[in-house]
Amino acid sequence: MRKIIVACGLLFSLSGWGQTLPYQNPELSPAERAKDLVSRLTLEEKALLMCDDSEAIPRLGIKKFNWWSEALHGVANQGNVTVFPEPVGMAASFNEKLVFEIFNATSDEMRAKHNERVRNGLEDTRFHSLSVWTPNVNIFRDPRWGRGQETYGEDPYLTSQMGIAVVKGLQGPEDEKYRKLLACAKHYAVHSGPEWSRHSANLNNISPRDLWETYLPAFKALVQKADVREVMCAYQRLDDDPCCGSTRLLQQILRDEWGFKYLVVSDCGAIADFWTSHKSSSDAVHAAVKGTMAGTDVECGYGYAYQKLPEAVSRGLITEEEIDKHVLRLLEGRFELGEMDDPSLVKWSQIPMSVVNSKAHKDLSLNMSRQTMTLLQNKNNVLPLSKSIRKIAVIGPNADDKPMLWGNYNGTPNQTITILDGFKTKLKKNQIIYMKGCDLVNDKTLESYLDQCSIDGKPGIKATFWNNPERQGEPVSSLRTTQPINVTTYGLHTFGPGVNLEKFSAKYETVFTPKESGEVLLNLEGCSYFELLVNGQAMAKRRTWRTTDTRTMLQVEKGKEYKIEILYAQVENWAANLKFNLGKELPINYDESISKLKNVDMVVFVGGISPQLEGEEMPLNLPGFKNGDRTDIELPAVQRNFLKALKEASKQVVFVNCSGSSMALLPETESCDAILQAWYGGELGGQAVADVLFGDYNPSGKLPVTFYKSTKQLPDYEDYSMKGRTYRYMSDPLFPFGFGLSYTDFTVGTAQCSKTQLRTEEALTLTVPISNTGKRSGTEVIQVYIRKTDDTGGPLKSLKAYARAELAAGATQDIEIQLPAESFECFDPSTNTMRVAPGEYELFYGTSSAAKDLQSVKVTLL
Known part of the structure; x- marks a missing residue:
């Protein structure tokens, strides 16, 4: 009898079919396995693997793989999961240890969901993979930016600390053989709105100081202190060059200066922007070359330019050896996950579905929500x-x-x-x-006119459902309602009897016969695909993964019939929800x-x-x-x-x-x-x-x-x-950064420095006494800010450390805060670099960034 082993999902015989190939050997390193596998791929196969939705290559046992999943504050775009507070709220906790626990729980849930799909024989699809595009460590520089909620706030240090905790929680311990997930630092670099111009914006007014002291530190910290496995390049141009095609960002800074050795993925459609919006490339072929040569390894897109790379090689625009460098990096990431090995070899493949939305995870969510x-x-x-x-x-x-x-x-x-x-x-x-x-x-408020709607001689709205997105064949079910439409698949609720949660469609229809002439509002809200028709004329149409609101004003005549139809389909992997009502808007009284x-x-x-x-x-x-x-x-x-x-x-x-x-x-x-x-x-x-x-x-x-x-x-x-x-x-806010009240009172005493003169490479310990002088236990956050006293062009102060102090009523505690040498690092205009420079520094410590809440001590670096 021949001895059989399992590797890469294929069966091999040690005597009948030859030895296991190197890339199939889980005892070798991910880098060794990736190098061997690249040598066996055709150029066309390499180009396919460089797309975020990578098709299977059965002849080599390579399964379908999708690089795009989300885990911003829990597993995203899936049901029955634990939903933690939004990141900007988590930042308000100033508790990176709890943030780590939350993302450790998140990665458990993502792995458990993935494991269940593997057991059921389902392939890797968008939002269900082991590569998660989290965290967002852009600096929330302006409150008007709608995506600021995804970040950890406006401060580079706080963002760095939180981001490091997120990455470590998602990826798992570095001493493990396999990564639990691959995390991604995004959006590199600088991006923080506006949303309406992100595909064409050219940020060419950023000073070197702002770039190095504000916009880049969190990315550097995640690369060097968290070993983040992915970096996502942003949409916009920086100094005339698209970020995903910037050799300066992706090679000189990210790889050469910071030592990043893993993969770069583009934001979705960013490579296409090269020729459609930025006009920095003439067509898809040249955009693919520019992105690859600059250092973008995986393209997220909706029509991949990277599939043109074989053509670019044939035209002499790029070499296959250059492409190999990028495929090596992405394959190494896949081998690190163990997704091409037998699940029995991968510790994380044993995580059961019982962890998903478990009591322990719900308790974590509540604990963090309270702390926000x-x-x-x-x-x-x-x-x-x-x-x-x-x-x-x-x-x-x-x-x-x-x-x-x-x-x-x-x-x-x-x-x-x-x-x-x-x-x-x-x-x-x-x-x-x-x-x-x-x-x-x-x-205004809406006075509903649904009581003036009927269909087939019966009051209300008729809904018909199909278990396909095209409304084809026999309907699966139908129903009637006299209430405003308010349906969703959130919480695994179906739109109607027997209707699937995905890949379904619906038709809502009624006839509106107004009792009086005038203007009527048709208010339709939803996501995925929806279309509103009145007497066969399209009034609104949306295809979107986000819930959007359409307001259609309709002039009607008393007694005239208006046939209203809403066509709906769940598409992509997007959530499904739909709301509809019609009536007259009245001013709020x-x-x-x-x-x-x-x-x-x-x-x-x-x-x-x-x-x-x-x-x-x-x-x-x-x-x-x-x-x-x-x-x-x-x-x-x-x-x-x-x-x-x-x-x-x-x-x-x-x-x-x-x-x-x-x-x-x-x-x-x-x-x-x-x-x-x-x-x-x-x-x-x-x-x-x-x-x-x-x-x-x-x-x-x-x-x-x-x-x-x-x-x-x-x-x-x-x-x-x-x-x-x-x-x-700025120094005149309504409520300052770091501010937050308690139901008890705290008094901060005079801090002691371990030394007031130190060398530029030395660390410092600041001991801060704090007392709870109120009548109930509580938690205060001691914050430490630093300013170089002769730095006239720099920040007023910058956060460099913090510590949570939990105190019973009447208790006093000495809080020791470590300040490593890098805490004194700031931008040096004379050398155009970040460094720790000799000189006098002022350390501020207290309970917020406001001057009235801070005391200070001066130290000298020799």
Whole structure:
């Protein structure tokens, strides 16, 4: 009998079919295996492997592989997973140890989901692979950027610390044979909006100081301290060269200076931008050559330029040996994952599905959500609330909104606790009055006219479903509804009986017969593919992976029939949801709303914005919002006016602001008694808000971004100079970076330095005494900032260390904070480099970046 071994998913005989080939030998290193496999590939096969959706090569046992999955704050684009708070909220915890635990849990869930697919014989597809494009370590330089919620804030050091924790949690220990996942630092380099111009923008006004001191440190830290396996190059040009075609960025800085030896992947469509938007390449062939020669190993695209590489070789534009360098890197990454080895050899392939959305992971999510909560104002100690309160009103557009809590780039949990749900865990039903009150932005309410709709002689809307995206063949089911359409596959809910969660379609139809002439709003919201027709005429059409809102105004005549059809299909790997209503918009009557609160003294208003308004390149234009970005940072007027009306009615108001970015809340500091910044809190965000408001958890969150007084304080959004931006270059905010209140009081004593004179290569220890002088236990975050005293063109101060101090009431503790030599590194204009220079430095320490919250000590570097 011949002895059989398993390798790369194929069977080989040691005597009958020859020896195992080197690339099939799991005892060899990933680099050795990659080198052998490259030698066996054709040029055409190499080009296929350089695309993010890489087809299988059966003759060599290479399986289909997709480089594109997301894990921004939990497994994204999949259901039944744990949804943690949005990253900017996690940054408010100043707790990188908890961030590591969260991404260790995330990588467990991603591996478990992948393992289940392997067991079921399913191939690797987008959003289900072991390469995750996380974390986003761009600097949140301007609060108008809609994707800032994906980052860890405005500070390079805090972003670096958080990013390192993310990468280590995702990839697993370096001493393991296989990586759990491959993490990706994005978007390299500089990118932070605007969304509407990212495919054509040319950032050519960035000073060397801003580049090296602000925009690059986090990427360098992830490369050198976390050994991140992927870097994603950005869309825009930097000094006239597209980032994905920049030899300076990808070779000189990333590889030569920082020592990065793994793979670079393009942002999706970035290579195509070379010839379609930037006009830096003449066509797809030359774009593929430019991207490859600069150092981009894998192209993410929707029609791959890299498939033209064999043609480029035949035309003498690039050599096959050059292409081999890139294929080596990507194959080495795949071998590191063990995805071409028998699962029994890979430790991570044993992770079971039972970890997914497990109690332990839900507890992690709740713990982090609590730590993100940032108390900004608490006049007369109106918080915490009493559970014996007679009546409390919970109102506002975000009070009972589940998807808002999930943020963007999200998965779907089994259960979500909204903020209203959180209140229900603290109070009896008869203690709570709830009403939405107003929309996020729209200053009108919709009086529904669905009672004027019928089909086939019966009232309401008829829905028909097919289990294919083309509405072909026999329908799988149908139903009728007299309610506004509000359907989603979030939480594994189907659109209708027998309807699949993916690759399905639907047709909604009704006939609207208005009782009066005038203007009617058809409000349609959804994602994937949807189309609105009235009497056969297309009124709105969208194909998008993000939920978008279309508003169609229709002039109607009394008694005339209008046939309304909505065609829907779930496409790609996108989520599916659809909302529809029609009717007449009426101005909000604040007095009428407040009259319903006659017997209520305390109002909790839950507002702000939402991921449906801020995010990545969204087809959305509303007052204050443009293509996913914001055009101003004020609270939308409809909410601002509602809060003013509540104040004028002598109500005590607690304002819970939900947002992924800073808000200009100067008027709200007058109209509200307390302000809690709740970010996008994840699946248990509502529980965390209630825990904080009722004092079951003492808030400890600190702002990872500056809260400005108004949009007028901001420089031009498209100007990437740091002048006047963030706490490092402006000193008159509404709420400063690092700020956050507690229900107890802390006193910081005079710190002691281990030495006040030291050599440039020496480390320093700062010992900071802190006391809890209040009546309850709590956590304070001690922050250390540094400034070179003779550096007139540099930042006012820069964060270089922090430490969380958990103290019981009345307790005192000495906090030791280590400052390695690199803490004193800053940009040296004389050499145009980052270095630790001799001279005098001022160390600031305290509880926020504001001068009033800091003490200082000076040290000299010799």
